[in-house]
Amino acid sequence: MKYSRQRECIREFLAGRKDHPTAETVYTSVKxxxxxxxxxxxxRNLSLLTDVGEIQKIxxxxxPDRFDWNTNxxxxxxxxxxxxxxxxxxxxxxxINILAGNEFEGRIEGHIAYxxxxxxxxxxxxxxxxxx
Amino acid sequence: MKYSRQRECIREFLAGRKDHPTAETVYTSVKxxxxxxxxxxxxRNLSLLTDVGEIQKIxxxxxPDRFDWNTNxxxxxxxxxxxxxxxxxxxxxxxINILAGNEFEGRIEGHIAYxxxxxxxxxxxxxxxxxx
DNA sequence: TTCGGTGCAAAATCTTTGCATCAAG
DNA sequence: CTTGATGCAAAGATTTTGCACCGAA
Numbered sequence: 132m133k134y135s136r137q138r139e140c141i142r143e144f145l146a147g148r149k150d151h152p153t154a155e156t157v158y159t160s161v162k163x164x165x166x167x168x169x170x171x172x173x174x175r176n177l178s179l180l181t182d183v184g185e186i187q188k189i190x191x192x193x194x195p196d197r198f199d200w201n202t203n204x205x206x207x208x209x210x211x212x213x214x215x216x217x218x219x220x221x222x223x224x225x226x227i228n229i230l231a232g233n234e235f236e237g238r239i240e241g242h243i244a245y246x247x248x249x250x251x252x253x254x255x256x257x258x259x260x261x262x263x
Numbered sequence: 264m265k266y267s268r269q270r271e272c273i274r275e276f277l278a279g280r281k282d283h284p285t286a287e288t289v290y291t292s293v294k295x296x297x298x299x300x301x302x303x304x305x306x307r308n309l310s311l312l313t314d315v316g317e318i319q320k321i322x323x324x325x326x327p328d329r330f331d332w333n334t335n336x337x338x339x340x341x342x343x344x345x346x347x348x349x350x351x352x353x354x355x356x357x358x359i360n361i362l363a364g365n366e367f368e369g370r371i372e373g374h375i376a377y378x379x380x381x382x383x384x385x386x387x388x389x390x391x392x393x394x395x
Numbered sequence: 396t397t398c399g400g401t402g403c404a405a406a407a408t409c410t411t412t413g414c415a416t417c418a419a420g
Numbered sequence: 421c422t423t424g425a426t427g428c429a430a431a432g433a434t435t436t437t438g439c440a441c442c443g444a445a
Contacts, residue, residue, distance in 0.1 A: 133399050133444060154435080169402045174435060176400090190324025192375075195434060208367060220366045224359050228378065234352045235340060236383040243324075244376035246360065251368040265419055265424050286410080301427045306410060308425090327409060 132183070137161070137168050138176045142185070151189055151197035151207070151216045189216065191245060208246045212253035219246065264315070269293070269300050270308045274317070283321055283329035283339070283348045321348065323377060340378045344385035351378065 140161050145152070152160075158173045177198055180186045187199040191209055197216055206219040224244075232239040249257070272293050277284070284292075290305045309330055312318045319331040323341050329348055338351040356376075364371040381389070 135400055135444080137401070167402065169404090171403075171436075172401055175437095178436090190322075192322025192324060192328070196324070206363065208363070208369065208371065210369070211372070217367075217369075219363055221362050224356075224362065227356050227359070227376070230353050230356065231338065231340070231351055231378045232380075235349075235380070237340065237342070237349075237381050237386055239340065239378050239380040240343070241380075242376055242378045244359070244374055246363045246371050246374045248364075248367070248371040248373075249369050254369055267419080267425055269426070299427065301429090303411075303428075304426055307412095310411090 132179070135176075137165055137172055138179070140164055140168075141173060141176050142180065145180075145186055145198060145200040148200065149218070151199050153195040153197055155195065157198065189245070190243075191216070206244060206246065208248050208250070210250040210253055211247055212249055212256075215250055216245075217250060264311070267308075269297055269304055270311070272296055272300075273305065273308050274312065277312075277318055277330060277332040280332065281350070283331050285327040285329055287327065289330065321377070322375075323348070338376060338378065340380050340382070342382040342385055343379055344381055344388075347382055348377075349382060 141157055144157060144160050154170070154173050154177055157177065158168070158170050161168055161173065177186070177188070181188045181198070184202060187202050189197040189199055189207060191197070193209070194214065201218070204223070206221055206224075208217050208219050209215075210217070227244075228239050228242060231242070273289055276289060276292050286302070286305050286309055289309065290300070290302050293300055293305065309318070309320070313320045313330070316334060319334050321329040321331055321339060323329070325341070326346065333350070336355070338353055338356075340349050340351050341347075342349070359376075360371050360374060363374070
């Protein structure tokens with residue numbers, strides 16, 4: 132892969148964040164340093180970085196894909212109320228691959244999983260409504 | 264919900280299948296009986312049926328959403344080679360919700376999970392290539 | 396110089412929606 | 421009749437791509 136400052140900038144942007152930005156967010160931010168960068172380039176580089184395993188793509192089926200600098204195996208929670216995506220600290224659950232393979236006539240190679248819930252902020256809002 | 268023959272036809276179509284058709288597939292099929300039905304109507308009804316829990320929507324982040332008549336809790340495998348989605352017979356893994364909640368400052372309400380792998384057909388193709 | 400990367404805009408893909416009309420209750 | 425459902429087409433949202441040009445090696 133040939134060096135490019137745009138890709139480097141995207142990489143640095145992601146490396147500096149612990150949340151899970153969308154392509155659009157990356158674009159908006161990188162645009163500050165490279166005002167001419169195009170959304171297409173951002174998408175191309177995010178795909179590229181995902182393919183080589185430098186970043187992780189998170190598809191929730193709700194809204195745009197998100198990208199995560201942290202490629203260590205870990206899971207996410209998606210808040211039903213505000214849509215935010217958070218890292219989850221939890222033990223390894225790769226044993227579910229074995230369970231899945233037990234009665235499947237093929238090969239199980241992995242899984243995609245994320246949790247649905249309500250984040251702390253949104254829970255507080257709920258509580259404030261209940262106690263007016 | 265007011266009765267409509269189009270919705271009934273969509274419902275029947277899904278009830279008669281054990282695979283996981285896309286909106287487009289439903290559309291193409293229902294069109295045989297109602298040539299004037301529009302894709303919009305199909306989408307509207309699939310959303311509606313999903314909302315009331317009569318069917319289940321499966322978003323994999325690869326290609327279009329799929330719909331499943333079977334609303335009993337169960338999991339799916341997505342074949343990396345051919346993209347097909349298959350039912351999986353496996354024991355309940357709701358305990359992962361507990362694991363996820365252990366260190367999360369919010370409420371875990373459920374999870375979305377599917378497995379990636381290779382289906383039997385595609386595995387056979389692999390084998391045929393290796394033994395020419 | 397070479398060839399991959401970029402910018403731009405157009406297109407592709409999937410889904411939703413506004414509106415006049417139709418049909419279920 | 422009244423109101424929700426439909427058909428149609430247009431628009432939305434997200435992502436990919438063709439192509440001429442630019443810049444890294």
